[in-house]
Amino acid sequence: MAFAGDPAGVAGVAAHPFRASSMSAEKTPDRPVKLACRQFWKLYGARAQRKFRAAAELRELVESGRAFGALQDVELEIAEGEIFVVMGLSGSGKSTLLRCLSRLIEPSFGEVYLDGRPLTGLSAAELMKVRRHEVGMVFQHFALLPHLTVSENVALPLRIRGDDPAKIREVVAEVVQLVGLAGMEARLPAQLSGGQQQRVGLARALAVKPGLLFLDEPFSALDPLIRRELQDELVRLQARLKKTMVFVTHDFSEAVRLGDRIAIMKDGRVRQIGTPEEIVMAPADDYVRNFAAGVDMTRVVSCARIAAPALRSDYARVVPAGQRIAETAAEVARAGGAVGVADGEGRVVGEVDAAAILNVVAGGLRGIEGGAG
Numbered sequence: 001m002a003f004a005g006d007p008a009g010v011a012g013v014a015a016h017p018f019r020a021s022s023m024s025a026e027k028t029p030d031r032p033v034k035l036a037c038r039q040f041w042k043l044y045g046a047r048a049q050r051k052f053r054a055a056a057e058l059r060e061l062v063e064s065g066r067a068f069g070a071l072q073d074v075e076l077e078i079a080e081g082e083i084f085v086v087m088g089l090s091g092s093g094k095s096t097l098l099r100c101l102s103r104l105i106e107p108s109f110g111e112v113y114l115d116g117r118p119l120t121g122l123s124a125a126e127l128m129k130v131r132r133h134e135v136g137m138v139f140q141h142f143a144l145l146p147h148l149t150v151s152e153n154v155a156l157p158l159r160i161r162g163d164d165p166a167k168i169r170e171v172v173a174e175v176v177q178l179v180g181l182a183g184m185e186a187r188l189p190a191q192l193s194g195g196q197q198q199r200v201g202l203a204r205a206l207a208v209k210p211g212l213l214f215l216d217e218p219f220s221a222l223d224p225l226i227r228r229e230l231q232d233e234l235v236r237l238q239a240r241l242k243k244t245m246v247f248v249t250h251d252f253s254e255a256v257r258l259g260d261r262i263a264i265m266k267d268g269r270v271r272q273i274g275t276p277e278e279i280v281m282a283p284a285d286d287y288v289r290n291f292a293a294g295v296d297m298t299r300v301v302s303c304a305r306i307a308a309p310a311l312r313s314d315y316a317r318v319v320p321a322g323q324r325i326a327e328t329a330a331e332v333a334r335a336g337g338a339v340g341v342a343d344g345e346g347r348v349v350g351e352v353d354a355a356a357i358l359n360v361v362a363g364g365l366r367g368i369e370g371g372a373g
Contacts, residue, residue: 033116034212034244035078035101040110042071042093042100042268052109070096071107072268080211081242085259087249087291093268094248095216101246102135102214103127114212132161136205140217142197144189150176151185154203161208175203178237195226199233206241213245220249231257252291256280256300264288276300297360298326306360307341307350315340318348329357 041058045067052058055073062069071093078084086094100107103119112119114130122130144153151172158168176185179199189197198218205213219227231254238245249255255262256276263273264287272284280300283289304321317331318340331339338353 031079031081033077033113034080034082035076035112035114035246037074037076037101037112038110040071040074040076040097040100040112041069041108042096042105043067043069043108048108055109058109069268071100074110074268074270076263076270076273078244078246080244082260083238083245083247083258085247085249085255085262086265087252087255087262088265089250091267092265094250094265096268097265098214098216098246098248102131102137132157133208134211136208136210136213138198138201138205138213138215138218140221142189142194142201144197144200146189149186149188150181150192150200150203153189153200154207157204157208171207171209172203175206178206178240179203180233193226194222195230198222198230202234202237206237211244213243215245215247217248217250219254220251227254234258252295256295264291277302277305281305296326298329298357299324301325301360303328303341303352304350306356307352308356310340310348310351311338313340313348315348315351318342319352320344321349325352325357325360328352329354332357 039055041052041055043058043061045061047061048067058067058069059073061067062072074093074097076084086097088094096105099105101112103112103122107120110120114134119127119130145156148156154172154176155168158171163171172185176182179202181196181199181203184192184196189200192200201218219230222230235258237243247255247258249258259276261273261275262279264271264279266287272279272288274282277300279288280292280295280297283292302322302324303319306325307321315335315338317335319328319331319342321341321343328339332352332354338351340348341350341352343349
């Protein structure tokens with residue numbers, strides 16, 4: 001069973017030069033769907049340990065208080081090459097969702113599909129094959145074997161699946177270089193900083209050449225400076241590798257910085273799915289609005305959102321419609337006036353000047369409610 005992605009039709013191009021150009025709140029980008037789930041439930045309780053024939057049975061158990069719904073009727077489509085962030089407070093269900101999607105724990109009801117193939121019906125042997133060849137996982141706790149060196153930790157999943165030793169050495173050298181650990185191959189985990197240890201974990205996940213990466217709060221145990229450094233590293237790696245990633249976090253700033261789209265969860269349900277800009281500009285409810293409060297709007301809102309109609313065609317500088325305001329401010333300063341705003345085909349469709357940027361800085365949402373998105 002495959003699910004076709006739909007064009008989102010969002011004006012302009014993506015803020016990040018490596019990200020896809022059109023992603024809407026409810027639809028995947030116009031690319032193949034890599035991972036999807038349908039009617040996903042996870043219940044806990046004495047009455048939850050049985051087979052269910054319909055979602056209504058689970059709903060009735062939860063509503064009557066006879067079971068706890070850690071996941072309740074979750075439906076997602078995640079596109080090929082997308083960084084899809086799942087976020088929420090503790091107990092929202094975000095890590096449970098990731099573990100059910102990866103089948104580290106079994107959902108109570110529903111289906112999960114990888115490249116259109118159902119994963120929920122796979123045998124243990126079939127699932128192990130998928131994990132060894134198609135999926136990588138990175139967790140908050142680094143889970144490195146303390147008696148193995150960096151190279152040996154990275155090589156471990158390749159050795160387990162029986163790869164050729166010469167090929168293992170080649171792959172290990174490649175991914176260690178990729179994550180910035182060249183020269184540290186012979187060190188033990190205890191000789192590494194926390195950030196370096198997490199790089200080893202990331203290299204180990206990448207070594208199997210997965211098409212899909214699950215990352216469960218991988219940077220939350222690190223101090224802020226190292227965390228920011230690894231966020232930058234992940235963006236850099238994504239620009240080169242274009243993996244599909246499901247990234248779990250409780251930090252909205254991290255979600256906005258990394259995510260092509262974000263799913264915000266509460267009480268086992270998805271409250272809203274959208275691009276960072278969509279969530280900040282049109283929160284579905286007060287719960288979502290509270291997450292967005294205090295975020296630096298200039299790093300989320302695009303030029304397309306605040307652009308006024310273009311008054312000419314010969315602007316000294318032209319910026320993409322999806323470029324964020326924070327990046328555009330310097331362009332406006334260098335131009336000494338308005339800059340043109342171009343759509344995905346390079347046509348100038350609007351302009352942004354210093355006054356428009358200052359409105360956002362000074363007024364937050366109020367400053368852009370009337371913008372020309």
